[in-house]
Amino acid sequence: MPIKFDENTRQFHLYNNDFSYIIAVYDNGSIGQLYFGEPLSPDRDHPFLAPLPFAGFSNNIRSAARFEYPCYGQGDFRLPAFKVKLADGAGVVEPRFEDYRVYAGKKALPGLPSTYTESDDEAETLEIILIDKPSHLKIILFYTIFAADACIARSVRFENFGKEKIILESAMSLSLDAPDSAWNTLAFTGSWAREFAVSDAPLHVGFQGVHSSLGVSGSTANPSLVFRRPETTERYGEAFGISLLYSGNFIACAEIDCWDIVRIRVGINPETFSWSLENSGSFDAPEAVLGWSRNGLNGLSRVFHRLFRTRLERGVWRDRERPVLLNNWEGTYFNFNEEKLLAMAKKAADMGVELFALDDGWFGKRDDDATSLGDWFPNTDKLPNGITGLAEKITAMGLKFGLWIEPEMVSEKSRLFEAHPDWAVGVPGRTRTEIRRQFVLDMGRSEVVDYLFETLSALISNAKISYIKWDMNRFITEPFSLALPPDRQGEFFHRYCLGVYSLYSRLTEAFPDILFESCASGGARFDGGILAFAPQGWLSDDTDAVQRLEIQRGASYFYPLNCIGAHISAVPNHQTGRLTSLLFRAAVAFFGDLGFELDPTKLAEEEAETVKECIAFYKERRRLFQQGVFNRLDAPPDCNTAAWMVSTEDKKSAIAAVYKLNAKPNQKPFRIKLAGLDRSKVYRVSLWEPTHRAGAPFDATDKRLNCGLRGGDELLSCGLLIDNTFFAVSITGDFYPELFLIEEAGEAC
Numbered sequence: 147m148p149i150k151f152d153e154n155t156r157q158f159h160l161y162n163n164d165f166s167y168i169i170a171v172y173d174n175g176s177i178g179q180l181y182f183g184e185p186l187s188p189d190r191d192h193p194f195l196a197p198l199p200f201a202g203f204s205n206n207i208r209s210a211a212r213f214e215y216p217c218y219g220q221g222d223f224r225l226p227a228f229k230v231k232l233a234d235g236a237g238v239v240e241p242r243f244e245d246y247r248v249y250a251g252k253k254a255l256p257g258l259p260s261t262y263t264e265s266d267d268e269a270e271t272l273e274i275i276l277i278d279k280p281s282h283l284k285i286i287l288f289y290t291i292f293a294a295d296a297c298i299a300r301s302v303r304f305e306n307f308g309k310e311k312i313i314l315e316s317a318m319s320l321s322l323d324a325p326d327s328a329w330n331t332l333a334f335t336g337s338w339a340r341e342f343a344v345s346d347a348p349l350h351v352g353f354q355g356v357h358s359s360l361g362v363s364g365s366t367a368n369p370s371l372v373f374r375r376p377e378t379t380e381r382y383g384e385a386f387g388i389s390l391l392y393s394g395n396f397i398a399c400a401e402i403d404c405w406d407i408v409r410i411r412v413g414i415n416p417e418t419f420s421w422s423l424e425n426s427g428s429f430d431a432p433e434a435v436l437g438w439s440r441n442g443l444n445g446l447s448r449v450f451h452r453l454f455r456t457r458l459e460r461g462v463w464r465d466r467e468r469p470v471l472l473n474n475w476e477g478t479y480f481n482f483n484e485e486k487l488l489a490m491a492k493k494a495a496d497m498g499v500e501l502f503a504l505d506d507g508w509f510g511k512r513d514d515d516a517t518s519l520g521d522w523f524p525n526t527d528k529l530p531n532g533i534t535g536l537a538e539k540i541t542a543m544g545l546k547f548g549l550w551i552e553p554e555m556v557s558e559k560s561r562l563f564e565a566h567p568d569w570a571v572g573v574p575g576r577t578r579t580e581i582r583r584q585f586v587l588d589m590g591r592s593e594v595v596d597y598l599f600e601t602l603s604a605l606i607s608n609a610k611i612s613y614i615k616w617d618m619n620r621f622i623t624e625p626f627s628l629a630l631p632p633d634r635q636g637e638f639f640h641r642y643c644l645g646v647y648s649l650y651s652r653l654t655e656a657f658p659d660i661l662f663e664s665c666a667s668g669g670a671r672f673d674g675g676i677l678a679f680a681p682q683g684w685l686s687d688d689t690d691a692v693q694r695l696e697i698q699r700g701a702s703y704f705y706p707l708n709c710i711g712a713h714i715s716a717v718p719n720h721q722t723g724r725l726t727s728l729l730f731r732a733a734v735a736f737f738g739d740l741g742f743e744l745d746p747t748k749l750a751e752e753e754a755e756t757v758k759e760c761i762a763f764y765k766e767r768r769r770l771f772q773q774g775v776f777n778r779l780d781a782p783p784d785c786n787t788a789a790w791m792v793s794t795e796d797k798k799s800a801i802a803a804v805y806k807l808n809a810k811p812n813q814k815p816f817r818i819k820l821a822g823l824d825r826s827k828v829y830r831v832s833l834w835e836p837t838h839r840a841g842a843p844f845d846a847t848d849k850r851l852n853c854g855l856r857g858g859d860e861l862l863s864c865g866l867l868i869d870n871t872f873f874a875v876s877i878t879g880d881f882y883p884e885l886f887l888i889e890e891a892g893e894a895c
């Protein structure tokens with residue numbers, strides 16, 4: 147049983163082989179956090195963990211205690227996990243322990259994404275029930291511990307069982323008081339086309355964190371944080387991470403108090419939130435996942451990857467290999483017609499592409515971004531046979547067909563806006579800010595979601611569509627819903643997010659075989675919430691392979707490779723103007739769901755042959771690339787080299803990629819230690835040496851240093867030798883990739 151309650155100490159112990167999490171019911175009935183980390187014996191109770199005898203409301207003792215779901219206005223002067231306003235205006239409530247339940251498995255969260263179990267032995271759930279009697283407020287804290295990994299899913303439900311209205315002003319999904327402040331925090335920040343930049347800084351006294359008020363989780367910060375000990379590296383040491391499974395406005399923050407306790411909170415951004423709980427009303431806060439590792443940051447990523455890939459992603463595409471696709475966006479932008487698309491598709495099919503995705507510009511009168519969002523019928527000037535006819539022709543070539551949509555949007559110049567101007571978000575009498583010349587539909591209104599479901603269902607049913615790219619290209623301004631009364635406008639953003647989830651779940655249920663890819667100007671809605679509906683996402687509009695090394699690396703801290711859309715685009719790259727070889731671009735895009743973002747009819751013959759070879763190489767190993775165990779590898783910081791690898795769960799096969807960036811003459815040699823291999827085995831190491839190289843050097847300069855039979859121990863503890871001394875290598879130029887293929891060849895003697 148991974149959850150135990152000890153009646154004497156009143157401690158709950160959630161544990162598995164890798165992790166313990168201990169919660170206490172304090173003397174006054176509030177709930178304390180006692181411990182999380184290395185597993186402690188479940189056969190003993192741990193009374194020594196309790197704080198000094200808990201003396202009611204003495205400020206001093208109370209402040210030094212750690213809480214699970216701290217409330218406002220009762221002597222814990224740190225920021226609370228939730229806040230309410232009662233009918234008399236008071237904000238003070240005292241939710242006290244009432245009861246608890248433990249059961250096998252895990253329940254779904256109504257209307258919200260969540261992790262799940264497939265059989266009851268995969269996890270156990272604890273519900274702690276707290277009651278504030280005077281206000282008739284019930285709070286249920288949910289904790290699910292998974293058997294296989296060091297992670298816990300948490301969520302919170304608020305119920306009003308009285309007659310008076312209770313306004314919820316803040317409702318964190320997770321509040322965690324860590325015992326000391328010796329942590330560095332990794333946040334994942336950026337902007338359009340430079341998402342997932344990793345900032346890594348020591349925690350400092352006071353308040354720090356990230357948030358979104360954009361209406362989506364956003365590209366400026368991801369709703370997830372890593373905490374690592376200062377000495378923790380990718381390979382070794384203690385780290386934990388939190389990730390909110392939510393696609394709207396969030397806050398993820400930490401505060402060090404005068405006792406050196408760190409209070410970490412993650413949940414819906416309280417700045418843009420309030421919720422009215424009427425009599426018998428309830429509110430579910432989104433799920434947050436806490437993961438822990440003693441095996442460095444790679445170990446932590448492994449915990450999240452496994453949970454997200456196998457118990458957050460869902461549907462038939464969860465375990466399927468993802469198709470190699472061609473998306474026409476960078477190849478044509480808005481400038482295409484049927485003939486052009488068919489020529490691109492034909493060439494793509496010849497090279498081994500499996501799916502053709504038609505991006506923006508196929509509907510209404512859309513020739514640029516000024517019109518037609520909302521008019522989801524084909525532009526027959528461009529596509530005389532409509533989507534149905536085009537899909538027919540493309541599928542006849544042996545390709546699957548996919549389509550771009552941006553359902554949450556409306557252009558001012560559109561039939562939809564003419565018919566329903568009131569569906570666009572905005573405050574009556576005030577200017578609506580136009581971003582990318584489009585407005586946002588009020589997804590909190592059920593009639594909007596119904597309309598979109600019917601329109602899109604008809605579109606999808608009438609054509610052979612296997613893939614949908616669901617885009618969202620502007621943030622939300624002037625938040626206001628005509629459908630909400632004045633005292634409920636604080637619900638706007640969360641209702642918007644629930645509307646998006648509702649449309650996603652209706653469409654994915656109606657069309658279970660369609661592969662959905664989420665997108666929001668690249669990675670502005672790349673979060674654990676959306677992953678429950680769309681098992682892959684377009685990570686960034688920056689397709690430059692050198693930039694992608696950083697962006698994909700940043701995303702990899704939480705998100706598994708099979709949810710990362712990674713495309714090879716043309717050079718000069720459209721975002722940076724940089725020139726890189728096709729093989730370099732391919733070697734980066736292999737570590738994700740491979741696709742293309744170019745016009746294949748413009749490829750020279752040698753380039754097309756190179757692409758063909760790359761696709762064939764990827765297809766043979768795509769289960770490994772998409773579902774393998776991923777490890778970020780460390781190259782010395784001054785060596786201008788990036789490296790990462792994937793290996794199979796059983797450690798029999800692996801691929802390590804080494805990317806040499808800006809060439810410098812006569813550099814020091816260095817080693818890159820590998821991961822994900824078995825020390826007791828011998829491996830055969832070879833270099834991928836494609837026949838077609840499209841003009842780029844790919845002459846395996848490190849071959850004689852690294853290839854042949856190597857012990858797992860040597861590869862793990864010594865690593866690959868990267869020799870850049872002037873006489874050791876041929877001159878390769880900038881952006882030189884090497885892919886090492888590693889196959890088990892027997893036991894070490």
Ligand code: DGJ
Binds near residue numbers: 505684
């Ligand atoms: C932004 C996306 O990230 C691009 O891939 C493309 O689909 C454009 N929108 C189309 O407008």
